[in-house]
Amino acid sequence: MALADNNGGAQGRAPLPKWLTGTVKTLGSIAVTMLGLVFITFIIGRVMPIDPVLAIVGERATKASYDAVYLQLGLDKPLIVQFFYYVRDVAQGNFGMSLLNARPVAEDIARVFPATLELASLGVIFGVVLGVPLGVVAAVRKGSWIDQVARVLALVGYSMPIFWLGLMGLLVFYGMLGWVGGPGRVGIFYEDVVPTVTGMLLVDSIIDGNWTVFKDAFSHIILPASLLGYYSLAYISRMTRSFMLEQLSAEYITTARVKGMSEWDVVWKHAFRNIRVQLITVIALSYAGLLEGSVLTEIIFSWPGIGSYITTALLAADMNAVLGGTVVVGLIFILLNIASDLLYKVFDPRAR
Amino acid sequence: MMDTLLDVEDLWVRFPSRQGVFDAVRGVSFTLGRERLGIVGESGSGKSMTGRAILRLIRPPGIVEAKQIALNGDNLMEKSEKDMRAVRGQKISMVMQDPKFSLNPVMTIGAQIIEAYRQHNRTNHADAYAKAVEMLQAVSIRDADRVMRAYPHEMSGGMGQRVMIAMMLIPNPQILIADEPTSALDVSVQRQVLDIMDGLVKERGMGLIFISHDLNLVADFCDRVLIMYAGRIVEVCEASKLSQAKHPYTRGLLNALPRLDAPRDHLEVLQRDPAWSTAPSVSGRVA
Incomplete structure (x- = not known):
């Protein structure tokens, strides 16, 4: 009897909406x-x-x-x-006090994380904007010179230690040519000039309308960001290439050609649409990797990001800071994963 | 005399490899009128390659050579890639084996059919949509509006293949190459799909090249049959006279088929003669 009652109750209830x-x-x-x-x-x-x-x-x-x-x-x-x-x-957002500087860890993280976020975002944008088209072209023109160039670029990116490339970059572009700003986020004269809103200097200087600071901050971030971008480019372009090769040999590509479509449309309207889901995974992974804070890059470029923060804290046995940093990095991983899950559903009807 | 739509003369498809050049199709000649021409052969006999070579869809490193592949007297071998694109879909179209793979999984059926139509017809979206719905109805799909919004993975095999036929016939081509169009389907829907295809091809006065490994099906369904072996045509005959075929390969294939009306204890195993693969190709041309 009780069972039957339960059933009746379940049927009587209105089903909750799916999104909820x-x-x-x-x-x-x-x-x-x-x-x-x-x-x-x-x-x-x-x-x-x-x-x-x-x-x-x-x-x-x-x-x-x-x-x-x-x-x-x-x-x-x-x-x-x-x-x-x-x-x-x-x-409640309270990670305790830092043992090193006797300030709340949450405040420290709120200060260092935007620096990493800024650097990592710019880096991943580089990697995607250049890496995805490079991978696509390398797959379409498989075996051509452009494929070889892409292969060598990726190989160098995989195998060159970042501290060496970073130091060489500083030596050439900052020391010898003077094209970029040196280590640090911004020149010493411009520090604390613009009010902190997001903590990201590029964004804050735009909000403030202070183009002098923007230019200076940009000249400082461009080298480390392109360096990180280069590493994610190496990974993203290789993965894009292999995803594309798989799709280009699929039968629906022949269908598109039979329809009389141009190669451009075949590649971008058909093949590329099918690798978006896989690409999201790859991009999210490399973005998450950069957001952890690339310790070596941050140290070489004196970048006050979360990577060097956690490292310093670890070496000083500042456990509250280490735990706080780890929890924040973990949260970012989880959020990125959820974001990519949501995007899957947008791009792949089979995942809905 | 029927008019010739397509005249293929001395077609070769080659694949250079490290071990030397592999010839997938070796000097095949045939003509196609407003008829149903079957090409039969086992896997690797070059039948699919022949179909794709006509559309110039053999990708590098594959090489296509021919004296001519003439569509209404117009040699396709001399056309640029850009001109070829005007031929594909609009003049010659192709239905492939398995709709699971030949439809783009992340695009709606509607988008894919409309795309095929608008590739060759300058119309607005509403007209193309109406045309696509009409075409879906022509391949006996009820509830065409729902199917237009559906994705390929929501279709059954038979439905998918009808969608494919609709998509390939919507620009109104003169020739349809059907490459094993029913091999991936359940036996129960094979006939239905074939009948729909046959009806449309007849109604529009098209030429059909029907590629299959199924002798019975081809004998039933086609007017004329080319039998291919090792990249060559070994025999050409009227489909109705297939049972009187003379070539030992064709005879061997026929004898290897079980028959309901004449049961046998043992089916013959095909004995291959190396001489078959070196003998010159028989011409399937009708002068």
Whole structure:
């Protein structure tokens, strides 16, 4: 009887709209993944043989001041309780204080992340705008000189260490030719000239209408961005080429040719439409890779991004900063994944 | 005498490779009138290559050579790639084996049919749409408006192949090359698709080249049959007289078929004679 009643209840309820259940599911999966991520980073942070108290008070502190800090950090409580406190704080956007500079980690991240975001976005734009057409042309003209050039470009991109290319780039374009700005985000005279809105200097200077700062910031970002762009170009162009080759040998391409379509239309209207989903995965992956902060690039170019922030924090045993940075990077990965999932549904009717 | 639509003379398709040049089609000649011409042969006999060579769709490194491939007296071998594009679709069209692969998976059926029509006709979208719906109805698709919005993966095989036929016939070509059009379909819908194709081809007075490995089907469906072996035509005959074919290869194929009306305990295995693949190609031309 109870079963029958339940059935009746389920049928009586109006079905929820699809977009609503979809959104709830997505949010749920974000929450679960984030919780897992925070848990793992938290445990790793606590089992590391680093004494966070010592890192604050220093080795010559008295027992009294050591104990005071120990209690203040809540280290006397069981691990699981500490974890719940941490999750509660993170949920409110509070990653604790940085041990290094005694400022909230959240503020630090809000300062360094836009620098990385700016650099990575420009880099991935380079990689996509140049890499995708290069890959397509290399596939269409397989075996031609342009295919060979693309192959060599990619090979160099894969195998050349970025610190070497970065240093050479600085030497040639900054030191010898003087075409670009040197290390750092902007010349020292222009620092803190434009008000911070997004934290991205290029965007902020546009908002402020300050073209002098924009030009200077652009001349500083162009070299590291093209360097990162080159590396994602190498990857994106190779992947584009192999995706395109697969599609160009498909039978529907013959159909398009039988219709009397031009090669241009065959390539872009038919073959290219079919690689968009795969391309999104590749682009999202390389964007996520850049957003993690490319430590070497940021160090060579004195770029105050999240990569060098986490590295510095790690070396100084500043665990709150490391955990905060890791959680933010993880969140970005998850968000990018969801964004690419949504785009799949736009581009591939079979995924709907 | 029927008028000749297509005259193929001494057609070769070659693929250079490291081991030397491989000849997929070796000196094939035939004509096509307003008739149904069957090309039969086993896999690798060069029948599909012949069909694609006529449309000049053999991709490099493949090479097509011929004395002539004349469409209404106009030699296609001399045409530029750009002029060839005006021939494809509009004059000669092709239906391929499996609609699962020959339709673009991420475009709606409607977009693909409209594209085929507008490639050769300057019209606005509304006219092209109406024309496409009309064409879908001509291939016995009910509910054409819904099909126009559907994607290929939402179609059954038989429906997909009818869509393909509609798409290939919408620019009103004179010749249709059907390359194994029913091989990927269930037996139960093969006949239906064939009948639809046959009806349209007759009604429009088109020439049909029907490529198949199915002897019975070709004997039933075509007027004239070319039998290909190793890139050559080994025998040409009237479809109705296929059972009286003389060439040992054709005889062997016929004997290897089980028959409901004359059951046998053992089916013969085809014995191949190396001499078949070196003998000169028989001409399928009707002067």
